[in-house]
Amino acid sequence: MLIKALIIDDERPARAELKKLLHDFPAIEIVGEAQNSKEAVEKINELDPDLIFLDIQMPGKNGFEMLSELVQTPKVIFTTAYDEYALKAFEVNALDYLQKPIESKRLEEAMRKLEQSQSSNKETRIDKNLLTDKDQFFVKDGEKCWFVKLADVRLFESAGNYAKVYFENQKPLILKSLNALEERLDERFFFRVNRKHIVNLKWIEKIEPYFNGGLLLELRDGEKVEVSRRQSVKFKEMMSL
Known part of the structure; x- marks a missing residue:
């Protein structure tokens, strides 16, 4: 090849x-x-x-x-x-x-x-325009730089035109909006749970009912993220809940 x-x-x-x-x-x-x-x-x-x-x-x-x-x-x-x-x-x-x-x-x-x-990293991609957990991207935050595997990213959080990337004990900002990220991330691995957050589905530890018909997700690191009422319907269908 x-x-x-x-x-x-x-x-x-x-x-x-x-x-x-x-x-x-x-x-x-x-x-x-x-x-x-x-x-x-x-x-x-x-x-x-x-x-x-x-x-x-x-x-x-x-x-x-x-x-x-x-x-x-x-x-x-x-x-x-x-x-x-x-x-x-x-x-x-x-x-x-x-x-x-x-x-x-x-x-x-x-x-x-x-x-x-x-x-060690062979994968058949369904759509090359979508990013899966096998892909990586580069993050530069001041003098610090990382190649980050998407599998290691548990959460993306909106910060205006930027997005905060949660991986390991790091939370750097990248110059990409949450909407732009949502368009590129494969929904089989990443899900937009509300206006402010995209979650890595493989990092979900617990799912609980929440206020007003929503859901509350607890990630493996203990972080809790709310799924909006509207997105909860889609999330349940996708996860067969």
Whole structure:
């Protein structure tokens, strides 16, 4: 199975050198290139790559800022001449980090990691436009960055044009509205329980009757979320209650 890859780097020679090195890996299909963050976001949305090789330091928005604009994040291998970014890249759980000039041996190690990642995360998607609990996205909150698996997100909470993301002991804000998230999240995994919240169905521990015909959900972490009266009807049908 071919892995669709996009190379994002503002330097043409660097893109050409990486393409040359990737010729030794026939499973990688290079579907495009981008030389800045704006072009990268457009190409990612258009080409839907499985993997991106991403230079961190670019004119305008850097690689971390570019990732924070995406709703869904492909697998990422960072490529950069600046080793000071290495620790940060691994803090956000990137697939790998390659320092320029890229050595063929290090690229081979990265490809092995990619192969292991692919074999442990196979899924047949019904609709590629919808995000399931197998997908991940990038969160940047100040100096902190994470790749977050949607399976680990128990709750999204509306905060105007932003949404608060609840995972582990973190609650960072992302620049996406709850309505925009609802359009992209697969209802088999995520449900809009009221005007302010979307819940990960797999995190529900208890369901109780609540005021005025609604329901009260208790999540595995002990958090309680109300299901509105209107959404309770739909929720009961969906959950066969």
